Amino acid sequence: MPFTLDTTYRYEEEIKKSRFEAIAAPVDSEEAVKAFLALHKDITTTHQCWAWKIGHQLRFNDDGEPSGTAGRPILATIEGRELTNTIVLVNRWYGGIKLGTGGLVRAYGGCAGQCILLANKIELIEKQEYTFECGFAEWPILQYELKQLDIEYIEQYVEQGIIVDLKLQQDQVASFALRLQDVSRGRSQLCEPKA
Known part of the structure; x- marks a missing residue:
């Protein structure tokens, strides 16, 4: 370790x-x-x-x-x-x-x-990079969640909503992916960044 x-x-x-x-x-x-x-x-x-x-x-x-x-x-x-x-x-x-x-x-x-x-x-806890897109309405809720979990992120505002790049610890991935689907009613998915 x-x-x-x-x-x-x-x-x-x-x-x-x-x-x-x-x-x-x-x-x-x-x-x-x-x-x-x-x-x-x-x-x-x-x-x-x-x-x-x-x-x-x-x-x-x-x-x-x-x-x-x-x-x-x-x-x-x-x-x-x-x-x-x-x-x-x-x-x-x-x-x-x-x-x-x-x-x-x-x-x-x-x-x-x-x-x-x-x-x-x-x-030293390894973190993996992920990304997701969400609408303007969901962003305040998700932003609050990210801050509560002390997750590093960068948001980018685009015409159709917000693109968020974030770093998650392995034990945060499943629960955050579930919360993201909950808040966005299944419209947003947690993805690994495109190479």
Whole structure:
């Protein structure tokens, strides 16, 4: 069962005079990853190493540290905690003592792991996209239902009524489809979007 983080977390520690700071946050797209990295860009650091995972997509970066000593251990920490839709950035300010490859792996992976241990994990519930059309008269009732169930939606007004694109959790599909048919007296159907 995949999990993500509820918000952004930070953890800091000093290892052999080098200061390490981990920042872990939820992300849901590559655009969110880019925005996170831009927000946390810090030119005072010696290295800014990171890893992220969104579904089956993943990336990591050693930012000048020896290959495989920073980004990969951070990613291993994310995967080891069954997280997805998560990014962890570990900043390092070099303190003058070399840690060696094993020391770097322990420092980056350990700092990322401590940060994630502080985090509140939440179950990531997959949502499926659907669409339906309804008349102007039914829309206020259906709009109220969507808001009560906290369902994300986008409405588009057209000449014959409203086209609604929405994201439903698997356990919401059957009951909402039934409610839609009820309110529209069978005229509206919940459909998967056309490719």
